[in-house]
Amino acid sequence: MEIWKAFLKGFAENLLGSEETFGHGPDVPMVARPASGEIIKEPAMEIDGRVMTADEFVSYVETLEFARPLPTKLFLHHTWKPTLETWRGKSTILAMKAYYEKQLWVDSQGRWHEGWNAGPHLFVADDGIWLFSDLRYDGVGAAGHNERSRHLEMVGDYDEVLPSGAMLSNTIAALGIINERLGLDINKLYFHRDVSTKTCPGTAVRKEWIIPQIKAWIDAYRHDEGGAPAQPSITVREALTRQIQGQLVGVNPAAALAKAGVARGLLGALTHETRLAVDGQRYIAQVFAEALLVPEGDWDSVMSLDEFEKMPPETP
Numbered sequence: 001m002e003i004w005k006a007f008l009k010g011f012a013e014n015l016l017g018s019e020e021t022f023g024h025g026p027d028v029p030m031v032a033r034p035a036s037g038e039i040i041k042e043p044a045m046e047i048d049g050r051v052m053t054a055d056e057f058v059s060y061v062e063t064l065e066f067a068r069p070l071p072t073k074l075f076l077h078h079t080w081k082p083t084l085e086t087w088r089g090k091s092t093i094l095a096m097k098a099y100y101e102k103q104l105w106v107d108s109q110g111r112w113h114e115g116w117n118a119g120p121h122l123f124v125a126d127d128g129i130w131l132f133s134d135l136r137y138d139g140v141g142a143a144g145h146n147e148r149s150r151h152l153e154m155v156g157d158y159d160e161v162l163p164s165g166a167m168l169s170n171t172i173a174a175l176g177i178i179n180e181r182l183g184l185d186i187n188k189l190y191f192h193r194d195v196s197t198k199t200c201p202g203t204a205v206r207k208e209w210i211i212p213q214i215k216a217w218i219d220a221y222r223h224d225e226g227g228a229p230a231q232p233s234i235t236v237r238e239a240l241t242r243q244i245q246g247q248l249v250g251v252n253p254a255a256a257l258a259k260a261g262v263a264r265g266l267l268g269a270l271t272h273e274t275r276l277a278v279d280g281q282r283y284i285a286q287v288f289a290e291a292l293l294v295p296e297g298d299w300d301s302v303m304s305l306d307e308f309e310k311m312p313p314e315t316p
């Protein structure tokens, strides 16, 4: 009975953990933990810890000297945990480093070690591209496939929902520039699940969905002689607002109606607030501009600016 209780307790601790657990990581054998005297404690993991915008990361990789022989495989992952909601930037990075430093692994001679020597190379979130293990050298991301490979982790769980927003555009730029710099074929992008039973980088993510987006980024990058990233330097909203700013009125951004206008993706206020009463009910009203736009020649594709901005990145 006592043994059974102890087993359950240990099982529960492993599942729930007194500390936070992260990610799926590489496949770790499910075997009993050896006595502590039999475990070789590894030195602290060295990480980079910087966060970069997509532009900064592109410039960084452009001049990076990768160790030879050059990597031949680029792997895409999702963290599963942490999610974008629980992501706290640098403190999450440090918590993951601490977590990896406690992981057990067995070397080829059957000796137990505590603490990985390296982890994934990049964690990509809405707040930027986080540099983890040195991109010049091999890291740890997929059991049996860590040699001459590089590993990018999208922060979040993409088993049910597609990646989107800044996290996705950062991911596409990072995969694009690494692929380009290493001279790899983006059609051969690896998913962790290619070599594992895990769903990583998430069941919702399919190669025919993401590879064309990376290809488009690479095409734009190659097309741009300056080698600058593929993002436009100015958005449609900025260009339009600049052109018509003489027709808009200034608003107090903290006002309820002004905030609601921004939330609804409206372009700006055309009038100041005005008071009116109808059937004894008093209102404050303000007229806002909503822009409609259509690509020249494609007259059936009219959309509002808000709809335009919410479209997924263009795929060829």
Ligand SMILES: [Zn+2]
Pocket (backbone or CB within 6 Å): 024, 025, 076, 077, 078, 141, 192, 198, 200, 201
């Ligand atoms: Zn993975």
